[in-house]
Amino acid sequence: MTDVIKEDQVLDCSGMLCPMPVVKTFKAMKELQSGQILKMVATDPGAPPDMEAWSRQTGNELLRSMTEGGKFIFYIKKK
Amino acid sequence: MLWKTNDPEIKKILYVQTHGEKDPERTATPFFLATAGAAMDNEVCIYFTMNGPQCLEKGNGDKIVIPRKGGNGKELKYFIDQALDLGVRLLVCQPSLDLHGYTMDDMIEGVEMIGGAAFNDMACDADAVIAF
Numbered sequence: 001m002t003d004v005i006k007e008d009q010v011l012d013c014s015g016m017l018c019p020m021p022v023v024k025t026f027k028a029m030k031e032l033q034s035g036q037i038l039k040m041v042a043t044d045p046g047a048p049p050d051m052e053a054w055s056r057q058t059g060n061e062l063l064r065s066m067t068e069g070g071k072f073i074f075y076i077k078k079k
Numbered sequence: 080m081l082w083k084t085n086d087p088e089i090k091k092i093l094y095v096q097t098h099g100e101k102d103p104e105r106t107a108t109p110f111f112l113a114t115a116g117a118a119m120d121n122e123v124c125i126y127f128t129m130n131g132p133q134c135l136e137k138g139n140g141d142k143i144v145i146p147r148k149g150g151n152g153k154e155l156k157y158f159i160d161q162a163l164d165l166g167v168r169l170l171v172c173q174p175s176l177d178l179h180g181y182t183m184d185d186m187i188e189g190v191e192m193i194g195g196a197a198f199n200d201m202a203c204d205a206d207a208v209i210a211f
Binding site for chain 2 (some may be wrong): 018019022023025026050053054057058
């Protein structure tokens with residue numbers, strides 16, 4: 001059983017193709033305060049490697065990356 | 080120096096686009112990758128040379144359609160607007176303007192003109208240069 005992560009905001013990128021999930025995440029993160037958590041949902045199969053790279057490059061921590069019911073779910077903490 | 084950032088944490092990526100209206104399938108990707116690059120907190124420019132400036136001619140954004148299997152092509156303007164929205168800078172090569180009989184008035188809003196020396200200066204200072 002994994003710990004529950006409580007998000008501050010949810011961003012649904014279902015149906016969007018690369019690079020839109022990254023672009024929308026970038027914009028959504030700008031609205032958050034340091035330490036707040038964004039939950040992003042995507043269906044683009046490129047999203048898991050993209051979000052991992054995006055987090056590494058921008059320094060925003062990818063707390064969890066998971067698959068649920070055919071969707072990719074990411075929890076990202078603003079640096 | 081033409082790059083705006085002095086921050087070593089911010090990476091500088093320079094894309095080069097040489098294709099234009101004859102190769103619509105080769106026009107969107109530089110904008111597309113530049114958009115993703117800008118969304119990763121990098122400073123990103125695209126340099127348009129050879130036929131590249133045709134991508135930036137006023138009205139061509141609607142005329143150039145990126146073909147997709149099964150129809151439903153997308154206009155280039157969609158990709159240009161996405162890049163501009165994230166602050167990607169569009170630089171045009173002066174001699175390539177002449178090549179097509181363009182002046183800066185033929186270019187869409189926001190395009191900047193640079194020459195060959197400036198391009199090489201930017202390339203030497205970039206973290207990555209990617210040419211199409």
